[in-house]
Amino acid sequence: DQLLTHNHELAHDARGVLEGINKKSGTVLLIEDDVLRSGKVAKTLSPIHNVLIETDPVTALRRAKAGVDLIIVSLLSKKFDGLRVCASLRFNEENRETPILIIGDPEDEARLIRAYDIGVNDTLMRPIDKQEMLARVNTSMRRKFYADNLRDNFNENLEMVISDPLTGLGNRRYFDRSILPLFDALETKNQPFSIMVFDIDHFKRVNDILGHDMGDQILKEVAARLVTNMRSIDIVSRYGGEEFMIAMPDTIQEAALSAADRVRGLIAGTPIYVEGQALQITTSAGVAQVRKGEELRDVFKRADAALYAAKQGGRNQVLP
Ligand code: GH3
Ligand code: MG
Ligand code: MG
Ligand code: MG
Numbered sequence: 001d002q003l004l005t006h007n008h009e010l011a012h013d014a015r016g017v018l019e020g021i022n023k024k025s026g027t028v029l030l031i032e033d034d035v036l037r038s039g040k041v042a043k044t045l046s047p048i049h050n051v052l053i054e055t056d057p058v059t060a061l062r063r064a065k066a067g068v069d070l071i072i073v074s075l076l077s078k079k080f081d082g083l084r085v086c087a088s089l090r091f092n093e094e095n096r097e098t099p100i101l102i103i104g105d106p107e108d109e110a111r112l113i114r115a116y117d118i119g120v121n122d123t124l125m126r127p128i129d130k131q132e133m134l135a136r137v138n139t140s141m142r143r144k145f146y147a148d149n150l151r152d153n154f155n156e157n158l159e160m161v162i163s164d165p166l167t168g169l170g171n172r173r174y175f176d177r178s179i180l181p182l183f184d185a186l187e188t189k190n191q192p193f194s195i196m197v198f199d200i201d202h203f204k205r206v207n208d209i210l211g212h213d214m215g216d217q218i219l220k221e222v223a224a225r226l227v228t229n230m231r232s233i234d235i236v237s238r239y240g241g242e243e244f245m246i247a248m249p250d251t252i253q254e255a256a257l258s259a260a261d262r263v264r265g266l267i268a269g270t271p272i273y274v275e276g277q278a279l280q281i282t283t284s285a286g287v288a289q290v291r292k293g294e295e296l297r298d299v300f301k302r303a304d305a306a307l308y309a310a311k312q313g314g315r316n317q318v319l320p
Pocket of ligand 1: 199200201202203204205207211212213214215216219240241242311315
């Protein structure tokens with residue numbers, strides 16, 4: 001039964017991919033201030049594509065930012081310089097990869113060639129051959145849809161690989177990768193960083209008494225409290241079952257200790273409500289500042305030893 005569901009999901013994914021690849025029509029933004037010229041282009045493309053015409057470069061850039069599938073820029077217009085418009089488009093985060101096609105006259109050939117340096121994907125010379133224009137637009141757009149699709153699938157897969165579905169936090173793989181730059185910064189810039197490991201106290205007992213489902217709800221809430229009470233630059237992960245690993249960039253041990261203790265206090269001090277029951281959940285944490293030349297597993301060992309001491313010392317406490 002589970003296998004069937006799985007296969008069904010795969011089929012669904014595959015269909016999504018194919019739809020993306022087979023998608024043929026999209027939105028073309030045409031930046032042109034000559035009404036006669038823009039009319040001709042629109043007439044050729046509009047049976048297949050949705051064509052937006054902009055005569056003013058500022059509004060055109062804004063429109064491009066909102067998301068289009070391809071942009072056509074007229075090289076020489078009375079109001080603007082097409083090459084500068086293309087350069088500005090490439091500066092838009094949203095349009096870094098949108099295909100741009102530029103239209104020019106034969107005497108602009110040198111400028112048309114320069115357009116490629118700016119990141120224009122294709123050029124067309126007047127007089128325009130309608131079929132050629134349509135073919136080039138279609139090709140560029142298909143390539144764009146294909147790239148979009150790959151990117152979406154890649155991001156989706158990446159998310160599955162590095163995130164924990166229960167809590168929404170990054171998982172161990174995510175943590176191990178995300179802290180690599182912190183090791184670099186420690187070596188090259190002498191920038192300190194600390195790690196801490198949080199572990200829920202007597203969680204086995206909690207599960208035994210309340211059941212696994214309520215245990216899961218508690219895990220979710222503890223994760224939420226951790227992530228909302230750390231800085232956005234801190235790397236918060238669910239490292240194992242009921243263990244959370246956090247890395248604090250640019251943080252020495254004393255600061256990490258006080259941050260950890262503050263969060264510990266917040267978790268212990270506010271009941272967690274699950275199915276109408278107010279539960280007092282406590283956590284213990286071990287903290288270690290990473291030493292130069294140290295390897296990840298050495299730091300973990302020290303943080304883990306600190307956690308163990310915190311448990312031995314009566315739990316609901318943070319130790320270095
Ligand atoms: P201590 O205070 O020493 O940490 O005691 P503990 O019971 O929390 O420690 P132990 O490591 O012995 O047990 C951890 C428990 O966490 C065991 C397991 O059932 C529970 N657990 C691990 N992952 C999950 C999960 O995803 N959901 C739920 N509900 N429980 C989990
Ligand atoms: Mg544990
Ligand atoms: Mg344990
Ligand atoms: Mg525990």
